[in-house]
Amino acid sequence: MTKTRLxxxxxxxxxxxxxxxxxxxxxxxxxxxxxxxxxxxxxxxYLMSFVFLGIYWTNHHHxxxxxxxxxxxxxxxxxxxxxxxxxxxxxxxxxGENKFVEVPTAAYGIVLLMAGIAYTILERTIxxxxxxxxxxxxxxxxxxKGYASLALYVTAIPVSFVEPRVxxxxxxxxxxxxxxxxxxxxxxx
Amino acid sequence: MTKTRLxxxxxxxxxxxxxxxxxxxxxxxxxxxxxxxxxxxxxxxYLMSFVFLGIYWTNHHHxxxxxxxxxxxxxxxxxxxxxxxxxxxxxxxxxGENKFVEVPTAAYGIVLLMAGIAYTILERTIxxxxxxxxxxxxxxxxxxKGYASLALYVTAIPVSFVEPRVxxxxxxxxxxxxxxxxxxxxxxx
Amino acid sequence: MTKTRLxxxxxxxxxxxxxxxxxxxxxxxxxxxxxxxxxxxxxxxYLMSFVFLGIYWTNHHHxxxxxxxxxxxxxxxxxxxxxxxxxxxxxxxxxGENKFVEVPTAAYGIVLLMAGIAYTILERTIxxxxxxxxxxxxxxxxxxKGYASLALYVTAIPVSFVEPRVxxxxxxxxxxxxxxxxxxxxxxx
Amino acid sequence: MTKTRLxxxxxxxxxxxxxxxxxxxxxxxxxxxxxxxxxxxxxxxYLMSFVFLGIYWTNHHHxxxxxxxxxxxxxxxxxxxxxxxxxxxxxxxxxGENKFVEVPTAAYGIVLLMAGIAYTILERTIxxxxxxxxxxxxxxxxxxKGYASLALYVTAIPVSFVEPRVxxxxxxxxxxxxxxxxxxxxxxx
Numbered sequence: 145m146t147k148t149r150l151x152x153x154x155x156x157x158x159x160x161x162x163x164x165x166x167x168x169x170x171x172x173x174x175x176x177x178x179x180x181x182x183x184x185x186x187x188x189x190y191l192m193s194f195v196f197l198g199i200y201w202t203n204h205h206h207x208x209x210x211x212x213x214x215x216x217x218x219x220x221x222x223x224x225x226x227x228x229x230x231x232x233x234x235x236x237x238x239x240g241e242n243k244f245v246e247v248p249t250a251a252y253g254i255v256l257l258m259a260g261i262a263y264t265i266l267e268r269t270i271x272x273x274x275x276x277x278x279x280x281x282x283x284x285x286x287x288x289k290g291y292a293s294l295a296l297y298v299t300a301i302p303v304s305f306v307e308p309r310v311x312x313x314x315x316x317x318x319x320x321x322x323x324x325x326x327x328x329x330x331x332x333x
Numbered sequence: 334m335t336k337t338r339l340x341x342x343x344x345x346x347x348x349x350x351x352x353x354x355x356x357x358x359x360x361x362x363x364x365x366x367x368x369x370x371x372x373x374x375x376x377x378x379y380l381m382s383f384v385f386l387g388i389y390w391t392n393h394h395h396x397x398x399x400x401x402x403x404x405x406x407x408x409x410x411x412x413x414x415x416x417x418x419x420x421x422x423x424x425x426x427x428x429g430e431n432k433f434v435e436v437p438t439a440a441y442g443i444v445l446l447m448a449g450i451a452y453t454i455l456e457r458t459i460x461x462x463x464x465x466x467x468x469x470x471x472x473x474x475x476x477x478k479g480y481a482s483l484a485l486y487v488t489a490i491p492v493s494f495v496e497p498r499v500x501x502x503x504x505x506x507x508x509x510x511x512x513x514x515x516x517x518x519x520x521x522x
Numbered sequence: 523m524t525k526t527r528l529x530x531x532x533x534x535x536x537x538x539x540x541x542x543x544x545x546x547x548x549x550x551x552x553x554x555x556x557x558x559x560x561x562x563x564x565x566x567x568y569l570m571s572f573v574f575l576g577i578y579w580t581n582h583h584h585x586x587x588x589x590x591x592x593x594x595x596x597x598x599x600x601x602x603x604x605x606x607x608x609x610x611x612x613x614x615x616x617x618g619e620n621k622f623v624e625v626p627t628a629a630y631g632i633v634l635l636m637a638g639i640a641y642t643i644l645e646r647t648i649x650x651x652x653x654x655x656x657x658x659x660x661x662x663x664x665x666x667k668g669y670a671s672l673a674l675y676v677t678a679i680p681v682s683f684v685e686p687r688v689x690x691x692x693x694x695x696x697x698x699x700x701x702x703x704x705x706x707x708x709x710x711x
Numbered sequence: 712m713t714k715t716r717l718x719x720x721x722x723x724x725x726x727x728x729x730x731x732x733x734x735x736x737x738x739x740x741x742x743x744x745x746x747x748x749x750x751x752x753x754x755x756x757y758l759m760s761f762v763f764l765g766i767y768w769t770n771h772h773h774x775x776x777x778x779x780x781x782x783x784x785x786x787x788x789x790x791x792x793x794x795x796x797x798x799x800x801x802x803x804x805x806x807g808e809n810k811f812v813e814v815p816t817a818a819y820g821i822v823l824l825m826a827g828i829a830y831t832i833l834e835r836t837i838x839x840x841x842x843x844x845x846x847x848x849x850x851x852x853x854x855x856k857g858y859a860s861l862a863l864y865v866t867a868i869p870v871s872f873v874e875p876r877v878x879x880x881x882x883x884x885x886x887x888x889x890x891x892x893x894x895x896x897x898x899x900x
Contacts, residue, residue, distance in 0.1 A: 149340055149394050151716055156348030156534075159723030163731065164352065166797050168360070171735070171804040175812045191794070198790040202783065205716050216391065220512070223387040227380070230355050237360040245364045323787070338529055338583050345537030345723075353541065357549070405580065409701070412576040416569070419544050426549040434553045527718055527772050534726030542730065546738070594769065598890070601765040605758070608733050615738040623742045 147214045150222060154204060157226045161233060162197045165190055168237040189240030192316060193232050196256065199322040200229060200263065210280040211270055221269040225262040231255045249311050250304035256315065257297035264290055293318050336403045339411060343393060346415045350422060351386045354379055357426040378429030381505060382421050385445065388511040389418060389452065399469040400459055410458040414451040420444045438500050439493035445504065446486035453479055482507050525592045528600060532582060535604045539611060540575045543568055546615040567618030567630075570694060571610050574634065577700040578607060578641065588658040589648055599647040603640040609633045627689050628682035634693065635675035642668055671696050714781045717789060721771060724793045728800060729764045732757055735804040756807030759883060760799050763823065766889040767796060767830065774834065777847040782840055788833040795826040816878050817871035823882065824864035831857055860885050 169186055172179035211218075235255045238248040267290070271281045284290070300314035358375055361368035400407075424444045427437040456479070460470045473479070489503035547564055550557035589596075613633045616626040645668070649659045662668070678692035736753055739746035802822045805815040834857070838848045851857070867881035
């Protein structure tokens with residue numbers, strides 16, 4: 145089986161998720177700059193989620209470059225990742241509309257963590273399918289950055305209940321870590 | 334005619350259906366874990382519908398692997414399937430927001446049944462077009478799993494009026510039956 | 523220039539239009555079959571618009587089979603068609619929620635007419651670009667069916683103000699006319 | 712790396728943005744032509760934004776024709792462009808629902824300006840990656856039209872606070888400037 149439709153479907157779902165998030169930015173009734181002020185945290189959260197989804201898209205793009213054939217397990221590992229990503233607009237809206245308070249900030253981290261785990265499962269599924277000479281394993285190595293991100297999310301979730309703004313800072317730092325596309329794979333390409 | 338656009342259009346529609354369902358998960362105004370409790374049945378229904386749509390997508394993906402050329406009847410059989418799938422968000426929202434009561438649970442089953450029938454019609458249309466040496470017929474054989482699913486839906490619909498939670502269990506069991514991609518086709522690929 | 527992205531973009535836009543229409547089917551708060559009754563005209567209008575968009579998609583699919591190269595005028599003639607199609611959910615909702623009364627029924631016909639004119643303009647633009655040996659002109663000939671549809675819409679619009687249900691019947695009859703994919707082109711393919 | 716997924720993802724995002732804008736056209740409860748009157752500015756703004764997004768799509772289409780290989784910086788420059796374009800439905804709704812008053816009209820111009828800057832950054836990123844013999848640089852030359860558009864937006868933003876309708880006129884004039892696809896590139900293709 146070829147990877148064309150897996151890529152096309154994932155592109156479609158991520159494109160829709162990244163775009164419907166903007167629907168949470170409700171058009172205000174007033175027409176002053178003041179009317180935009182309550183939207184600032186919503187806009188900042190939207191920007192952060194846009195960057196996270198952009199990271200998933202570019203990394204997915206890099207990862208699939210290492211894939212020639214696709215099996216059923218990969219289709220479902222990919223759908224599992226898309227499921228968690230599809231919850232991003234919900235937690236983005238919840239955290240953004242409530243200006244980064246405790247529970248919604250923790251919920252945001254939980255969705256990020258689950259998406260990160262799902263990405264790792266997809267990576268492991270591909271490596272298992274490719275066997276001992278896996279191109280992807282050679283490219284990602286021990287995947288330090290991937291596991292570091294999971295550790296950062298695990299840290300940020302309890303921090304949300306004490307200092308939610310620190311947790312948001314950890315999310316932003318994790319995004320910054322990934323903004324550069326993975327040099328290990330780019331080098332090989 | 335080639336199948337590229339049929340695949341691309343189906344991928345697009347299924348990607349959108351699977352993603353707009355999440356809009357039913359309305360962002361709560363409160364910020365406690367308690368505020369998420371009424372969303373639990375909505376989230377569970379969303380998960381079940383996500384899995385059903387994932388099944389349709391992967392099976393559609395497998396089925397189209399057996400197709401080389403496309404005719405007008407196939408385009409319309411495919412649109413017919415997409416029509417029933419497009420009603421999924423509506424019945425998902427109705428069943429989920431009302432915590433699995435009678436009529437919405439039956440309506441959910443009716444949409445699943447009609448989508449299952451539409452899938453079978455598409456399968457038969459392809460087999461008829463491919464003629465006596467149909468690759469797809471060789472792959473699906475008597476399609477026991479397909480007809481068993483239709484029988485399960487037909488059973489679950491009346492059950493909804495007596496014990497809606499049992500009907501939901503039947504839907505979940507049917508999904509479980511399909512979670513593994515069709516080995517008959519995978520073997521041939 | 524190749525036609526790949528023109529097809530992909532059109533598929534994307536039509537897939538989204540056909541799917542967001544279903545958002546007009548608002549989930550009722552009650553859980554009886556009765557609660558669905560006010561949705562019946564909305565569902566029927568949705569079905570009709572789904573069929574119309576399906577017709578545009580399959581005809582667009584057939585037409586692009588006759589196209590090898592794309593120029594700027596074709597890109598814009600295509601965007602013009604997509605603009606009118608994008609108004610379909612609006613008039614579908616307006617007509618469906620008001621049970622086929624005069625003005626919304628006429629507005630529905632106006633959008634159908636404008637989309638039909640836009641399709642004809644796209645067809646003429648392609649034929650002009652292909653020059654004297656245009657494959658598309660050879661396939662569509664005098665395009666009797668296309669012009670007959672425009673005449674039917676022009677008739678139905680004033681009829682909407684007298685007997686809106688007759689106008690709806692004319693729309694349905696026009697759709698029926700097109701349900702079979704164009705044999706002139708299919709023969710040539 | 713190939714450009715296929717970059718094109719597919721951009722097509723998907725632009726297709727969704729262009730289509731969800733129409734959701735701002737709320738179905739009126741009345742059924743007279745009068746009921747459409749308050750929607751006229753919303754519809755006109757939608758039309759203008761549709762044209763702007765169409766321009767970005769066709770120019771993106773032309774620009775990517777000059778690209779053979781893609782790197783990580785291009786993926787992110789492209790995501791940056793899509794981010795600003797994704798804010799179009801928000802400012803379109805704000806300006807349209809308030810009939811072109813000062814602040815929303817300026818906000819509309821700011822989003823256009825930022826999208827224009829993002830497009831220029833993407834162009835420069837591609838040219839830098841292609842090196843001294845860049846096909847794209849040869850095609851766009853000094854990009855007079857691109858910089859003229861940025862100058863027009865910079866002019867229109869302060870004008871919005873004095874005569875918002877003049878600012879809207881400047882936006883429309885800028886769109887008119889671009890409606891013809893770039894002859895410099897078309898000639899080379």
